[in-house]
Amino acid sequence: MRRFDYAAPTQIFEACALLADRGDDARALAGGTDLIVQMRERGRKVPLIVSLRNLEGFKGISQNADGALTIGAMASGNEVHHSPLVQKHAYFISEGAELLGSIQIRNRGTLGGNVGNAAPSADAAPPLVAAHATASIVGKQGTREVPVGDLMVGPGQLALEPGELIQSFTVPAQPAHTGTRYVRHVPRREMDIAVVGIAALVSLEDDLATIKEASVVLSAVAPTWPHATTAEQTLRGQQISEKLLADAGEAAAADSRPISDVRASAEYRRMMVDVYTRRALATAIERAKTAV
Amino acid sequence: MDYPLQLTVNGVAVKRIVEPQIRLLDFLREDLGLTGSKEGCGTGDCGACTVLIDDEPHHSCLTLAVEAEGAAVTTVEGLVTDDKLNEVQSAFVSAGATQCGICTPGFVVMATAYLRDNPNPTDDELRMGVAGNLCRCTGYDTIMTALHSVIDGKVELIEVAPEPQELVPEPEGEL
Numbered sequence: 001m002r003r004f005d006y007a008a009p010t011q012i013f014e015a016c017a018l019l020a021d022r023g024d025d026a027r028a029l030a031g032g033t034d035l036i037v038q039m040r041e042r043g044r045k046v047p048l049i050v051s052l053r054n055l056e057g058f059k060g061i062s063q064n065a066d067g068a069l070t071i072g073a074m075a076s077g078n079e080v081h082h083s084p085l086v087q088k089h090a091y092f093i094s095e096g097a098e099l100l101g102s103i104q105i106r107n108r109g110t111l112g113g114n115v116g117n118a119a120p121s122a123d124a125a126p127p128l129v130a131a132h133a134t135a136s137i138v139g140k141q142g143t144r145e146v147p148v149g150d151l152m153v154g155p156g157q158l159a160l161e162p163g164e165l166i167q168s169f170t171v172p173a174q175p176a177h178t179g180t181r182y183v184r185h186v187p188r189r190e191m192d193i194a195v196v197g198i199a200a201l202v203s204l205e206d207d208l209a210t211i212k213e214a215s216v217v218l219s220a221v222a223p224t225w226p227h228a229t230t231a232e233q234t235l236r237g238q239q240i241s242e243k244l245l246a247d248a249g250e251a252a253a254a255d256s257r258p259i260s261d262v263r264a265s266a267e268y269r270r271m272m273v274d275v276y277t278r279r280a281l282a283t284a285i286e287r288a289k290t291a292v
Numbered sequence: 293m294d295y296p297l298q299l300t301v302n303g304v305a306v307k308r309i310v311e312p313q314i315r316l317l318d319f320l321r322e323d324l325g326l327t328g329s330k331e332g333c334g335t336g337d338c339g340a341c342t343v344l345i346d347d348e349p350h351h352s353c354l355t356l357a358v359e360a361e362g363a364a365v366t367t368v369e370g371l372v373t374d375d376k377l378n379e380v381q382s383a384f385v386s387a388g389a390t391q392c393g394i395c396t397p398g399f400v401v402m403a404t405a406y407l408r409d410n411p412n413p414t415d416d417e418l419r420m421g422v423a424g425n426l427c428r429c430t431g432y433d434t435i436m437t438a439l440h441s442v443i444d445g446k447v448e449l450i451e452v453a454p455e456p457q458e459l460v461p462e463p464e465g466e467l
Binding site for chain 1: 295311312313315334335336337339342345348349350351354355356358359361402405406420421423424425
């Protein structure tokens with residue numbers, strides 16, 4: 001690996017200032033499961049690495065007084081996956097985190113890194129978008145809240161200024177009778193990258209037969225992690241039926257904008273969006289019926 | 293600029309000056325002489341470099357040495373206590389669960405941590421647990437045999453000749 005300078009500040013303002021001052025010459029290091037590989041294998045030049053490992057405010061998972069959940073950007077994949085708070089609050093965030101590589105990768109890789117890396121095929125980010133989570137962005141100018149769904153502007157690109165960092169994610173409290181599911185299609189079960197990923201969140205009316213609110217977010221079938229808005233409109237206020245889920249699956253397929261690449265053709269991906277949207281919704285609805 | 297690094301490796305306190313681009317894997321192998329941990333892919337896919345950092349399995353090829361500041365690192369060498377191999381190590385020997393041997397230290401470290409946290413996994417869970425470790429010789433059957441013998445409590449610990457695990461000494465006047 002090329003020689004670089006390294007800093008591991010303990011103060012957030014110090015980390016932001018270092019990154020802002022050095023601009024494109026500096027990168028923040030979270031788990032390093034992508035960055036280190038890029039620097040070694042692809043010769044990516046990074047003159048200054050700013051490690052986030054000593055920033056206490058970026059760590060931990062906690063529930064707030066208003067019932068919302070805050071997950072530090074430096075929470076590891078395994079921390080998020082195993083967290084009882086995350087599992088109770090929004091199970092599909094735990095499900096998405098479980099799919100990040102192997103156990104070894106999940107011990108290093110972080111939730112902030114999965115979002116910050118801005119890969120269209122990310123597994124842990126789409127559930128955050130579907131749950132209407134916001135990201136706390138810190139920078140030299142202070143803190144701002146940005147919906148996670150607005151953070152990614154394209155593959156590898158975030159709507160952040162130089163020196164801005166994702167400190168944490170806040171997942172709002174969900175209404176009663178809410179169920180969630182993240183499911184992906186991969187040719188092999190483990191250590192693979194999503195061909196299609198679907199994050200579904202469904203809130204039911206008290207009758208447990210009518211959909212009050214639905215959120216469907218797509219992975220690996222668009223340049224970002226978009227809501228399948230037509231599918232969501234199809235579901236809202238409707239009685240649950242096989243036909244409704246089939247209609248939603250078709251609508252989600254039409255909402256997707258997949259490309260053809262080494263993993264799958266666009267046509268195949270679109271068909272899988274249909275299938276996996278139906279499956280994700282069916283599980284989310286089952287979970288909503290038994291949720292308190 | 294070089295960085296002072298303090299950590300514990302296999303129970304021994306270590307102080308060194310390191311360059312920031314040195315990976316923990318290189319630091320263990322080259323600076324300390326602990327060559328048990330292997331480099332397979334160098335990209336976090338094969339798991340041959342797996343070590344425990346504060347008791348949890350990590351890829352030492354994706355970890356900068358400076359990022360292990362203050363940590364307790366355990367390598368495959370550190371799993372031997374009182375001149376006895378641990379259960380997983382002993383099971384690998386008894387089952388002959390090794391061919392070329394490059395993947396063995398990573399498998400042993402990963403399986404030791406996995407079975408500590410999940411002492412009674414199903415075969416399917418066990419396979420997912422070590423999914424991040426690849427055997428290029430495809431010798432998975434004997435590896436699974438070895439791990440199942442640990443789960444079934446059928447492993448006799450194997451004694452090894454006392455081997456001084458001395459680290460390469462600290463260069464004079466570094467710190």
